[in-house]
Amino acid sequence: MSWVVSTQPQTVSTFNAAADWSSGICDCCQDMNQCCFAFWCFPCFACKTSKDFGQCLCLPLLDVFGCFIHPITMSMRVSMxxxxxxxxxxxxxxxxxxxxxxxxWCQMATEIKKRQIPTMLSDIISSR
Incomplete structure (x- = not known):
């Protein structure tokens, strides 16, 4: 049995206009809770951030197999x-x-926080 693919899956982009990161690469101390979490328990922080982005919880742990370049960190940043x-x-x-x-990882966690759009029906109804 063979399968015929008539259309290829398309990438989904939630934002059309090109934008910059909502925080700089060195702005990790703006959110002190996040900064402390990343400093004191970095593997847990990276795993939580990966899960918040919709990826596998343990994916960042594979970075230990990269010698100099961190392939999972780089691919998550590119994906984001x-x-x-x-x-x-x-x-x-x-x-x-x-x-x-x-x-x-702090920059990506901040981006996820700022890009999450709360879905509240009461806000939509009250604005009309």
Whole structure:
């Protein structure tokens, strides 16, 4: 039995216009709770951030197999840029993921927080 694919899946982008990250790579201390969590228990923080983005909880733990470059951190950053329509380049993602791993995860966690849109029916009804 053979399967015929008539259309290929398309990527889904929630934001059309290209934007910048909502926080800088060194702005991890703006949210002190997040900063302390990332500093004191980085593996747990990275796993929680990965889960919040809709990926496998234990995915960041695979970064231990990368010697110098952290492949999971870089791929999560690239994926987040594509999903949220954030400007950037693969070179920037590679450099940040190599030299500022904890800062990258804090930046991604902040982005997830700021991009989550609460769905409240009462706000929609009261605005009419």
């Amino acid at each position: 840029r594509h999903v949220y329509g954030i400007r950037g380049s693969l070179c920037d993602d590679c450099l940040c993921s190599t030299f500022c791993v904890s800062c990258v």
